Amino acid sequence: IMLMMMTILLSGCGQVQTVTNDFDPDPSTSSDSDSSDLSVAVHVTDFFSTGILSVVSNLQDLDDLNVQTNILDPLPHTDALLRAFDGLLYIVNRLGRDSIQVVDPEQNFENISEFSTGQGSNPHDILALSSQKAYVTLYEPESQTTAEEILIVNPSNGATLGMIDLTPIIDDDGDQQVRPERMIQVGDEVWVLIQDLSSAFIADTNGKIAVIN
Secondary structure, X not given: OEEEOOOOOOOOOOOXXXXXXXXXXXXXXXXXXXXXXXXXXXEEEOXXXXXXXXXXXXXXXXXXXXXXXXXXXXOOOOOEEEEEEOOXXXXXXXXXXXXXXXXXXXXXXXXXXXXXXXXXXXXXEEEEEEOOEEEEEEOOHHXXXXXXXXXXXXXXXXXXXXXXXXXXXXXXXXXXXXXXXEEEEXXXXXXXXXXXXXXXXXXXXXXXXXXXX
16 A cells, blocks of 8 residues: 655754855655555545544546445544655644654554653644654653654654754743744755744744754
8 A cells, every 4th residue: 555645755964053144945756656546545534523534546537436434443632733754654732742653554553552742732743754763843842851843753662862942043022932834845955834822822923943963
């Protein structure tokens, strides 16, 4: 099974800096796969009662799509997003569930693990560098004893490998809330989108990009 979705694919490691970069990523991709081999994973939610993971296949015939619903147990959170790395599907369950689910499409979309990112931490993205290392952005790390914004984990078992503090690159406006969002790999670097919002989630300064190398 080849898993396809609308997503940003990610990767990264260590020191943090702010830079101006004229890098122009090439959005073009190539694939030799027939569309009949592709499946699209879709997260559906009403943001209140439940989240549902569905898979759409037989994409070569839009009049005869194969749709499987409620394929995952346990169900994903009502507020979640999907990421795919090296054949595995990662579900980022945001505030209220605060966890990462790891799903194997080759095992009939079995939920092979789920690990917590810390109660109230509100994870917003994951970037799997390998089967043994991943970055997770924590949108509300102030709920944790160690309030740092990038959680480094072993995605195979959820073990914490470290943290990265992003507060040195944001405005010293008293709030010091980074509010990190999405990540993307650019060469050997990881670029992290920083909202730099106030404690009341108000945009009172410019957003930023943190570069981890």
